[in-house]
Amino acid sequence: MIKEMTYSGSGIERAAHLRRDSALLARLAGETNALLVPMWKGRNLVVTGAEPRAVLLPAATLREAMAAAAETVFLGLQEGAPVFASDLTPLSDGEGGPALGPGTAFVNLREFGPVLPRREAALLAHAKGLLHWHRQALFCGVCGSPTISAQGGHQRGCSRAGCETVIFPRCDPAVIMLVIDENSHRALLGRAPRFPGGMYSTLAGYVETGETLEEAVAREVAEEAGIKCDRVIYVASQPWPFPSSLMMGFFARALSFEITRDPHELEDVRWFSRDEVQAFESQGLFLPRRDSIAHQLISLWLEEG
Numbered sequence: 570m571i572k573e574m575t576y577s578g579s580g581i582e583r584a585a586h587l588r589r590d591s592a593l594l595a596r597l598a599g600e601t602n603a604l605l606v607p608m609w610k611g612r613n614l615v616v617t618g619a620e621p622r623a624v625l626l627p628a629a630t631l632r633e634a635m636a637a638a639a640e641t642v643f644l645g646l647q648e649g650a651p652v653f654a655s656d657l658t659p660l661s662d663g664e665g666g667p668a669l670g671p672g673t674a675f676v677n678l679r680e681f682g683p684v685l686p687r688r689e690a691a692l693l694a695h696a697k698g699l700l701h702w703h704r705q706a707l708f709c710g711v712c713g714s715p716t717i718s719a720q721g722g723h724q725r726g727c728s729r730a731g732c733e734t735v736i737f738p739r740c741d742p743a744v745i746m747l748v749i750d751e752n753s754h755r756a757l758l759g760r761a762p763r764f765p766g767g768m769y770s771t772l773a774g775y776v777e778t779g780e781t782l783e784e785a786v787a788r789e790v791a792e793e794a795g796i797k798c799d800r801v802i803y804v805a806s807q808p809w810p811f812p813s814s815l816m817m818g819f820f821a822r823a824l825s826f827e828i829t830r831d832p833h834e835l836e837d838v839r840w841f842s843r844d845e846v847q848a849f850e851s852q853g854l855f856l857p858r859r860d861s862i863a864h865q866l867i868s869l870w871l872e873e874g
């Protein structure tokens with residue numbers, strides 16, 4: 570079983586019932602225990618150094634900055650304290666963003682996620698994903714008029730009378746699957762051209778309109794590697810706000826074994842035994858990073874051997 574998935578488990582209580590009342594949210598933001606997760610140009614604020622930590626600032630001291638923010642959202646309650654996140658991009662054009670404390674820097678969460686405490690990485694991922702969506706949803710997809718944030722940042726609505734289309738934070742469902750040859754105890758791993766040299770991972774792809782997750786798994790495996798599979802078993806999911814995916818992880822049983830690689834998708838794809846995967850390092854090969862669900866799926870399979 571997967572116990573700890575990076576970017577999950579922030580412990581925040583989303584408190585959806587508080588989102589409706591914007592006057593209440595404004596009041597909560599002014600309370601002494603209110604916290605702000607600052608973001609700038611898609612980056613999160615951390616204390617850098619040997620043991621990086623997420624930076625949450627007292628919201629009450631940042632009222633001006635929040636007023637000038639591109640967007641502020643209400644994330645929920647953390648041990649009773651209201652937590653907000655603001656996109657402070659308009660505050661600074663400089664290299665590193667607004668200065669918000671010694672030893673802090675706005676960083677790419679993709680780099681820092683694996684080394685932050687898990688709860689903090691999850692909170693920063695939540696802020697990053699939601700604020701990213703706001704930047705992508707400034708105009709109505711139906712009539713092109715500007716949209717306005719509502720529900721504490723968990724909706725946007727078209728500003729044009731008569732249209733008033735409501736849109737919700739978007740996340741793109743992606744399937745990620747470890748295909749297993751149960752007879753020969755091998756798993757299918759491949760490498761996309763964009764991967765760092767030597768890295769092999771599970772296959773993955775986006776779910777298309779009109780298909781189930783199981784169908785998406787089977788289709789992607791057939792398209793990328795020419796392998797037929799069935800018995801698609803759900804294992805776990807992971808928010809992946811880079812920029813807006815929800816990864817859903819599966820095991821699948823291979824029904825055919827001869828690989829036909831799609832050269833547009835994969836540079837290489839092979840069957841590997843557990844011993845071969847465990848000897849990756851000596852071959853100059855490696856698995857995806859520990860914070861990814863791909864790593865977790867492969868680790869689970871290795872443990873079962």
Ligand SMILES: [Zn+2]
Nearest residue numbers: 709712727732
């Ligand atoms: Zn509209």
